[in-house]
Amino acid sequence: VAGHRAAIELRRLRPEAAITVMAGEESLPYDRPTLTKELLLANKTAAEIVLKDADRYAELGISYLRGTWAEGIDTREGVVEAGLQRIPYDTLLLATGSRARRLPIGLDAGGGLYIRTLADALRLRAQLLKGRRVVIIGAGFIGLEVAAAARKAGCSVTVVEAKSTVLSRGMPEPVSQFMQGLHVTNGVEFRFGTLIGAIDWTSDGSALVELAHETLRADVVVFGLGIEPNVELARQAGLDVRDGIVVDAQCRTSAAEIFAAGEVTSHPSGPHGTHRRIESWRVASDQPLVAAANMADGEASYTDAPWLWSDQYDVNLQCIGDVLNGTVYLQRGDPATHKWTLIALDDAGLPLGGVAINNGRDISMLRRAIVNGTPIPDVLASECVRLPSSHANSDILSGPLRVSS
Numbered sequence: 586v587a588g589h590r591a592a593i594e595l596r597r598l599r600p601e602a603a604i605t606v607m608a609g610e611e612s613l614p615y616d617r618p619t620l621t622k623e624l625l626l627a628n629k630t631a632a633e634i635v636l637k638d639a640d641r642y643a644e645l646g647i648s649y650l651r652g653t654w655a656e657g658i659d660t661r662e663g664v665v666e667a668g669l670q671r672i673p674y675d676t677l678l679l680a681t682g683s684r685a686r687r688l689p690i691g692l693d694a695g696g697g698l699y700i701r702t703l704a705d706a707l708r709l710r711a712q713l714l715k716g717r718r719v720v721i722i723g724a725g726f727i728g729l730e731v732a733a734a735a736r737k738a739g740c741s742v743t744v745v746e747a748k749s750t751v752l753s754r755g756m757p758e759p760v761s762q763f764m765q766g767l768h769v770t771n772g773v774e775f776r777f778g779t780l781i782g783a784i785d786w787t788s789d790g791s792a793l794v795e796l797a798h799e800t801l802r803a804d805v806v807v808f809g810l811g812i813e814p815n816v817e818l819a820r821q822a823g824l825d826v827r828d829g830i831v832v833d834a835q836c837r838t839s840a841a842e843i844f845a846a847g848e849v850t851s852h853p854s855g856p857h858g859t860h861r862r863i864e865s866w867r868v869a870s871d872q873p874l875v876a877a878a879n880m881a882d883g884e885a886s887y888t889d890a891p892w893l894w895s896d897q898y899d900v901n902l903q904c905i906g907d908v909l910n911g912t913v914y915l916q917r918g919d920p921a922t923h924k925w926t927l928i929a930l931d932d933a934g935l936p937l938g939g940v941a942i943n944n945g946r947d948i949s950m951l952r953r954a955i956v957n958g959t960p961i962p963d964v965l966a967s968e969c970v971r972l973p974s975s976h977a978n979s980d981i982l983s984g985p986l987r988v989s990s
C-alpha cells in the first residue's frame with residue numbers, strides 16, 4: 586500500500602515524471618488487512634481487494650514491474666538492480682514493508698501456513714472447511730483474526746501462545762482479557778504459557794503439534810508469530826537501519842535522494858519524537874503521501890499518532906497512540922456491552938493512547954487530543970471511571986522467537 590500510494594501521489598504532483606514501481610509479488614497491490622477478514626471469510630474476492638487505481642497504472646503512465654525483486658542499490662550511480670535489469674533513479678522510495686516471522690527451519694516443514702500475502706490467504710481459505718481441526722500458533726492480531734474466521738467456517742480452533750494471555754505484546758490487560766473472553770465465548774480453546782516442541786506431519790496430511798505436556802492433532806496449522814521488517818536492501822545500500830529504516834519526519838533516509846515510507850520505517854512518533862517502527866496499515870497509507878510530497882520538492886511532515894484496528898466476530902477494535910505506558914487508565918462504557926473504551930493518561934493527565942471496542946468515535950476525539958497535546962474532551966472525561974491500577978504489559982515478540990527443541 587505504501588509504494589502504491591506514493592506512486593499515485595507522485596503522478597498527481599509530477600505529471601511529467603517517469604515513475605517505476607518494482608513489486609516482488611505477481612499481483613497488483615491489494616489491501617492486506619482484508620486477507621484475514623473479508624477475503625478469508627469469502628466476503629470478498631481477490632479482484633475486489635485490489636487497491637484503488639492500481640488497475641489504472643498504464644493509463645497513469647506508471648510502469649509496474651510485477652514479480653521483480655530489487656536486489657541491490659548502487660547509490661553512487663543511482664541505479665536499482667534486479668537480476669540483469671538496472672533501473673536508474675533520480676529519487677528512490679523504499680517501501681519494502683515486512684514479512685512473516687518464521688519458525689526455525691525444520692519445525693514448520695510439511696505444511697504449516699504463514700499469512701502475509703494474497704497467495705497465503707487463498708491457500709488458507711481453501712483449507713478452512715467445516716469440521717476441520719485448526720491449530721494456530723500465536724495469539725496476536727493475525728492469529729486471533731484467523732481464529733475468528735475459522736470458527737465462522739465451522740472449524741474447531743485451538744490457539745497456542747507462549748505468554749499467559751492474548752495480545753500481550755501490544756494491548757493493556759483489560760483489553761487482552763476482553764478479547765480472550767470473546768474468543769472463549771465463540772468456542773476457541775487456548776493453551777497458554779507453552780512453546781511448540783515439534784510438528785510431525787502424518788501420511789494422511791494431518792499434523793501432531795507437540796506442546797510441553799500434550800500433543801494436539803490438527804488438519805490445519807497456522808503460524809501468527811509477528812513480522813520482521815524487510816530492511817536488507819536498505820542495509821546493503823549502507824543506509825541507517827536499526828529496528829527499521831531510519832527516516833526523519835520528512836521520510837528522508839540517511840542517503841540523499843532515498844526516501845522510505847510505510848511499515849518498514851523507524852520514524853519519529855509521539856510527543857517526544859521517539860523513533861519507532863509501527864506495524865499498522867495507517868502508517869503505510871498516510872506516510873507515503875508525505876514522502877511523495879518531499880520527493881517532489883515539497884515540504885511535508887509525518888507526525889500522526891500510531892493507529893491500528895482489528896475486526897473479530899462482532900467486534901471492531903481500534904487503537905491509537907501509546908496504550909501500554911499510561912500511569913492512569915480510564916474506562917468509558919461497560920465491556921459486557923461490547924462497546925467501551927480504555928484510555929491511557931500520563932503523569933500530567935494528558936492522553937497517551939486509547940483502545941476502543943465498537944467505539945470508533947472515541948478514537949477520533951482521542952487522536953485530536955493526543956496530536957495536539959491537550960486533555961481529553963469533557964464529553965469523554967465525564968463518562969469515564971478510573972481503573973484501580975496500571976495495566977501496562979511487557980513486550981513479548983519483539984525479540985527472537987523462543988521455541989523449545
Ligand SMILES: Cc1cc2nc3c(=O)[nH]c(=O)nc-3n(C[C@H](O)[C@H](O)[C@H](O)COP(=O)(O)OP(=O)(O)OC[C@H]3O[C@@H](n4cnc5c(N)ncnc54)[C@H](O)[C@@H]3O)c2cc1C
Pocket residue numbers: 586587588607608609610617618619620621653654655656680681682683684700701702727815818846847848849864865866867869892893894895896
Ligand atoms: C493478514 C494481515 C492482516 C492485517 N490486518 C491489519 C489490520 O486489521 N489493521 C492494521 O492496521 N494493519 C493490519 N495489517 C498490517 C498492514 O497490512 C500493513 O501494515 C501494511 O500492509 C504495510 O504496508 P507496506 O506497504 O508498508 O508494506 P507491505 O504491505 O509489506 O508491502 C511491501 C511490499 O514490498 C514488496 N517488497 C519487499 N522487498 C522488496 C524488494 N526488494 N523488491 C521488490 N518488492 C519488495 C513486498 O513483496 C510487499 O509486497 C495486516 C497485515 C496482514 C498481513
